[in-house]
Amino acid sequence: MILEVDKLQIDYQAKDGVTRAVDGASFVVPEGRIVGLVGESGCGKTTAVRAIMGVLAENGRRAGGRIVFKGQEVDAATTKRLLWRDIAYVPQSAMSSLDPVYTVGAQIVEVLTKRGNANRRDARKRAAELFDLVGLNERRLADYPHQFSGGMRQRAAIAMALALSPSLLLADEPVTALDVIVQRQILDMLRDLQERLHLSMVLVTHDISVVAYLCDEVVVMYAGQVIESGPVREVLARPRHPYTMGLRNAFPDLMTDAMELVPIGGSPPDLRDAPPGCRFAPRCPFVLETCTTGADGHSLANGHMSACRRDGEADLLRKEALDPVTWQRSSSFAAS
Ligand SMILES: Nc1ncnc2c1ncn2[C@@H]1O[C@H](COP(=O)(O)OP(=O)(O)OP(=O)(O)O)[C@@H](O)[C@H]1O
Ligand SMILES: [Mg+2]
Structure with a gap:
């Protein structure tokens, strides 16, 4: 198992009380597999993946449970080290991972030089490779996010997440706002990346047909809890x-x-x-x-x-x- 989440509990503090957004959720991600995390809006999917990344909102905290990555327990301090290099995250809105005032290329180069210690020349070369990997023309590196279509933005956000060659990718609703044809293209691309880069993946979605199309395993969440999980074919057939x-x-x-x-x-x-x-x-x-x-x-x-x-x-x-x-x-x- 590349990732084990065991009885995870996440609380959000608010003026009118505490919301336990994830309440005892357990699931595993086998190496080289795509796991679909599925459930209705508000069931705690984003909270769960953000907790794994150690990037919860200010008022959120882990109230219990364990997160184990490659056999090692991770807490808030260790996730900072793992971030981008070992575990990468594509946030729910691709727009929120891209800064509107810089070109997409500049942002990828920034990740590579700041977090990956690459020099600028290597970083630019790597950015072009990454664009090629996600099916974008490298000329588009010079464009700003608003010049991209929704599907292209999603590809760019995935390219950025893959910059430092993580082994686990967490993608939060990567195809939700896209039309079905583009959805399929992005899902096919994710499968292709998974195979070529031997990635393990958690794909968050509210759409069980996306899970059926792409995932190997499924984890069904309801109101902060995991209520069913297992191999996709088995779970969806029975x-x-x-x-x-x-x-x-x-x-x-x-x-x-x-x-x-x-x-x-x-x-x-x-x-x-x-x-x-x-x-x-x-x-x-x-x-x-x-x-x-x-x-x-x-x-x-x-x-x-x-x-x-x-x-x-x-x-x-x-x-x-x-x-x-x-x-x-x-x-x-x-x-x-
Ligand atoms: N920062 C926050 N403060 C307080 N409550 C929050 C916060 N973020 C999320 N919540 C609450 O936690 C619960 C789970 O939210 P979360 O965003 O994890 O759900 P989700 O399954 O990703 O939903 P969606 O499909 O709409 O993205 C919801 O009840 C939500 O209102
Ligand atoms: Mg969400």
């Missing part, structure tokens, strides 16, 4: 947590029988006041009393983890989850 079953119905590419898209009713809980037991229970069409009272339900088989308390009945629930009527139940709960 999801065992109702939230994953619902996510699969809510996105287009994976539908086998050309059914309509079925949204999951309701919305995730307020993290300052999370419900007891399973956090998905208020929206779950299969909720039982034990879901909100009984003990935690983590079960693991062949690398496939599910936190559903009704895991023993997963095969049956999965069949019912294919019926859109099942999800009307969940929206009526959410409304009541």
Whole structure:
């Protein structure tokens, strides 16, 4: 494993209380694999990857858990050393990793000279190589970020992240604002980079069809917790947590029988006041009393983890989850 995240807890302090944005999340990134971190808006994906990078917001802090990179535990001090050289990060908005007042080339050269101790000549040569690697013409190094299209900006941000040849790349929603054709180009490029550079990758997305297209492993987050994880094919073919079953119905590419898209009713809980037991229970069409009272339900088989308390009945629930009527139940709960 190149990265192990164990029972990570991240708190944000605010005037009106503490938000535990990540609450006991555990997952691993096997060497040379692409892991998709997926879940609805606000479930803690960005917080988790920023915590791994040691670049949390001012009011954020690690309240518990361990992060182990290549066998060594990392804390805030060590991540500074690992930053860019070993672990690199492409932030959620590529625009925020690029400075509007400098050319893109100047920014990449800056990373290479300041952090990588390269001389300017080597840095310029390397910048051209990096642009070539991500499919950009090196002439564009002289352009400012606003002269780039969204897809090109995303490529430039990835080139910058790869400047010091990291072994782990964390990419936060790299294709979200792009049209499907450009999405596919960027995802294909990421796969190509992963193979050529033997990278390991965490790809953050809210779109489970992006995970299906690119990732080897998937980690599904809900309300700050990991509720299901495992090999992509296995998890998407046989999801065992109702939230994953619902996510699969809510996105287009994976539908086998050309059914309509079925949204999951309701919305995730307020993290300052999370419900007891399973956090998905208020929206779950299969909720039982034990879901909100009984003990935690983590079960693991062949690398496939599910936190559903009704895991023993997963095969049956999965069949019912294919019926859109099942999800009307969940929206009526959410409304009541
Ligand atoms: N600096 C902050 N201060 C207080 N709360 C925060 C801060 N940053 C994030 N949060 C809260 O933490 C939770 C998780 O946010 P996070 O950005 O990690 O979610 P996300 O899964 O990346 O969402 P999205 O898909 O919208 O990017 C949310 O409830 C959010 O409101
Ligand atoms: Mg985010």
